[in-house]
Amino acid sequence: MKVDLAIINAQVFNTFTKKFEKNNVFIIEDKFYYITDDEIENWQASKVVDAEGQYLIPGLMDIHMHIESSMTSPSIFSEAVVTHGVTTVVADAHEIANVFGMEGLEAFFSQPSVMDIFYAIPSSVPSTTPELETTGGYIGVEEVKQLLQHPKVIALGEAMNFNGIVNEPDSLIRQILHAVQSERPFMPLEGHVPRVSGLELSKFLYAGITADHTHQAPESIYEKITNGMFLEFQKKSITPENMRVIVKNDFYEYIAIITDDVMADDLLEGHLDANVRLAISCGMPAEQAIYCTTYTPARRMGFQDRGAIVPGFKADFLLLNDVGSFEIGAVYKDGKLVYRQGNGISYPAVKPDFPEHFYKSLDCRALKLEDLRFRVKASEKAVVNVIQISDVGTFTEHVQREVRVADGFLDWENSGLALIIVMERYGKTGNIAYGFVDKALYEKGAVATTWAHDHHNLMVMGTSSEDILAAQKQLLDIQGGYVVVQAGKVQAVCPLPVGGIISDAPIQELGAQLKGVRQAMNRLGYRNSNEIMSFSTLSLPVSPVIKITDKGMMNVRSQVMIPLVEGEQI
Known part of the structure; x- marks a missing residue:
């Protein structure tokens, strides 16, 4: 019998007994033809591979x-x-x-x-x-x-x-x-x-x-x-x-x-x-x-x-x-x-x-300093709603914190919380939503991405206005990806120019860039079993318990919107 390929002397996995059996495997074109302990001499094989006891x-x-x-x-x-x-x-x-x-x-x-x-x-x-x-x-x-x-x-x-x-x-x-x-x-x-x-x-x-x-x-x-x-x-x-x-x-x-x-x-x-x-x-x-x-x-x-x-x-x-x-x-x-x-x-x-226009998909304005200032009615302290992340996985909890008020504005940069912003990026509404995140960044800096589950709007989170503005600008310049800024300086960049979510670079180059982002996030204090997935899913409104989209923070189960400042609408 003539076959295209013979794998001989292999320990072959039998799916139905869930055991390995020493056999020869004969292949014609792209399919298995016969699995047997027959000697190879009885077959005409165009190519023979001796597995030498490997497990097939x-x-x-x-x-x-x-x-x-x-x-x-x-x-x-x-x-x-x-x-x-x-x-x-x-x-x-x-x-x-x-x-x-x-x-x-x-x-x-x-x-x-x-x-x-x-x-x-x-x-x-x-x-x-x-x-x-x-x-x-x-x-x-x-x-x-x-x-x-x-x-x-x-x-x-x-x-x-x-x-x-x-x-x-x-x-x-x-x-x-x-x-x-x-x-x-x-x-x-x-x-x-x-x-x-x-x-x-x-x-x-x-x-x-x-x-x-x-x-x-x-x-x-x-x-x-x-x-x-x-x-x-x-x-x-x-x-x-x-x-x-x-x-x-x-x-x-x-x-x-x-x-x-x-x-x-x-x-x-x-x-x-x-x-x-x-x-x-x-x-x-x-x-x-x-x-x-x-x-x-x-x-x-x-x-x-x-x-x-x-x-x-x-x-x-x-x-x-x-x-x-x-x-x-x-x-x-x-x-x-x-x-x-x-x-x-x-x-x-x-x-x-990919089509050429896939590389130019961000229709989103640059942030300004005034976008990051929040006037409130409270005179001394305001109660804010907060997304609290965990060290493992992507689930979050809804907590509240008090933030000092200075000259009528939230003093969020000295609150120990990170400000998170989601901006509609498709040129449809221009929506901007705000939230606060606990247990995220402990150093002065910001992280920005367009890889934001699943809507992939532009998302930036930071502990200082300066770093948030720098990270968002860099993200717009590269037409999407990940950017990490610390103390006013760009620390890591991973361009994802295809739709803001995909790179066409070799996987080794992309992997090195993403590893740099992960390490830079660690230096800012971000701790999670998967830092990048944890950050990117802060915008996923089907993953418990509280998440944020370009429409605002919401309770995932009830889909009820949650205000940034309790009792106020900003």
């Missing part, structure tokens, strides 16, 4: 992630991530959709890539409603119906609008869910279900949402899975206590390991493979971790051609040097070598291709 497993599959979170293009992302063993992703491109709408999605769909990139329809553009945040793009029912016809679209992306799902039967998100269920009844519907339980969880499930990827705890894992929800574990949910729940209850069939968001500097070190290693270190058996990054995600998304080493499936696979440490020796896509440890990628790099 299916290519990893990440079914809940956002390419834009790595701040790079699909092409560059693919080149970086395939070296970490990922051969298929399902991307929810709601960030580029929030900036450019359908045009942004089409630009992403058309980018070439080494790995297979499928897409989930962005269901929440905006994440709440146009009354609560201004976006550049909009995805409504008609846009969803168009996207349902696209061959790369295989799921509905995370439904995030809590009120719209739970309390408003005629909301846009409910209309979108109905449209998808009517036209593609077997399409997976992804959810964003943080800190939701009891009757509210039932309402999410009743609406058709059957998966959640948000931060989990042992009790939420048990409740959600036993109510029929598929759980997707990103890094912050992969903990020893959570893995114990999975192992104890044999919940492997109902979960997948995913990434959700991986910053560009972290991407240099690992991607989904890093989360596999983390799961193993937290107590999940290695074979189950492989199962939950290959077969269960494939089944969740309805793939019938990948996720296992069996005849007829795509020949996407890895050769591991060691299972426990998950050290990747080689990666094959469609039966062809695309990466070998020590040699790098084995295909030509592809340059991103």
Whole structure:
């Protein structure tokens, strides 16, 4: 029998027994043909690779992630991530959709890539409603119906609008869910279900949402899975206590390991493979971790051609040097070598291709000093509403603080709080919203970005007017990205000129720039398990408890606006 490729002497992962078996694997064109212990002499192979006892497993599959979170293009992302063993992703491109709408999605769909990139329809553009945040793009029912016809679209992306799902039967998100269920009844519907339980969880499930990827705890894992929800574990949910729940209850069939968001500097070190290693270190058996990054995600998304080493499936696979440490020796896509440890990628790099106007997307005025002065009625002290950040994760708390009043104005620069400003950047309204943040910056300085979940308006936070003005000006000059200023001097810059959220620079250059931003934020006193994500999600109005958009601060659950100064409207 003649085949194109033979991998011999491999320890092959059998998905259905979850064991490794010494076998030879024969491949014709881009598919597995036969897995056997037959001697190679009985076969005519165009190419033979002796695995020498390496462990052969299916290519990893990440079914809940956002390419834009790595701040790079699909092409560059693919080149970086395939070296970490990922051969298929399902991307929810709601960030580029929030900036450019359908045009942004089409630009992403058309980018070439080494790995297979499928897409989930962005269901929440905006994440709440146009009354609560201004976006550049909009995805409504008609846009969803168009996207349902696209061959790369295989799921509905995370439904995030809590009120719209739970309390408003005629909301846009409910209309979108109905449209998808009517036209593609077997399409997976992804959810964003943080800190939701009891009757509210039932309402999410009743609406058709059957998966959640948000931060989990042992009790939420048990409740959600036993109510029929598929759980997707990103890094912050992969903990020893959570893995114990999975192992104890044999919940492997109902979960997948995913990434959700991986910053560009972290991407240099690992991607989904890093989360596999983390799961193993937290107590999940290695074979189950492989199962939950290959077969269960494939089944969740309805793939019938990948996720296992069996005849007829795509020949996407890895050769591991060691299972426990998950050290990747080689990666094959469609039966062809695309990466070998020590040699790098084995295909030509592809340059991103975006429309010219994507590089000029900021329509926002420069701040002035008078924009940062707040006259109040109180004569000595005023009570202000404050977003309090945490050291881990993106959740916040709503607290109040007293701020001294000097000559009728808030003396916020001496309050120990940071001022946060969100400016509408699409040339639609010119909105400017203000808030205060606690446990953010402890030194004199400012951080500014246009990578502000999910609307991506311009956001700047600082402890001095001088630094806020300097950071915002620099951000406008580079047409978006991240800027850190300390004591009047620019300390770090990460340009993201494509829509203010994406770089077309090589991933190594982008990663170094982003690492510089992270370090500069640390010097200002910003402390979080992921400083950049923590800062960027201060504007995400679907992440508990209090966040800010260009319309103002709001309680995420009730979607009620919160004034800057209690009892006053500024």
